[in-house]
Amino acid sequence: MKKLILVTILPVLLAACAGPPPAPGTPVAEVQQRLGRPTGSYPNGADTMLEYAYGPWGQYTWMARIGPDGRLVSYEQVLTSEKFATVKPGKDDKDSILRTFGRPAQVTHYASVDGDVWLYRYKEQDVWNSMMSVEFNRRGVVQAMVNGPDEERENRRR
Secondary structure (H helix, E strand, C coil), X not given: CHHHHHHHHHHHHHHHHCCCCCCCCCEXXXXXXXXXXXXXXXXXXXXXXXXXXXXXXXXXXXXXXECCCCEEEEEEXXXXXHHHCXXXXXXXXXXXXXXXXXCCCEEECCCCCCCCEEEEEEEECCCEEEEEEEEECCCCEEEEEEEEECCCCCCCCC
């Protein structure tokens, strides 16, 4: 039981030790020194999005927007219900999803979907272990967003 508590609390303690997030205006070199090497980097117009995805169960992905002047514009946790609600089916495509949410936890195919399905784990309302499925057509355009429980994290009755 003590090990379970330690494993549960350890990430929270480590995050607290990291201190406050970088402030807007921070030079990109300082952002990377503080946060480490990004897990992805995506052009977004004149800006660059630096992805900081955490863990294989990655319910948290932070995106650092770096402006053309090489300074931090914003830093936000993007795997949220509010952010997923900004996706526009029929308009957004794989590139815009990648720039907004970073790499998916998994890419799969369903018989009922004509194209790829990208899966993002997240903590819905900071409570429920959830999975957002982003369904694309063959042209790579978002057709639907489907939310449900993250079955790999669900407690199953035996």
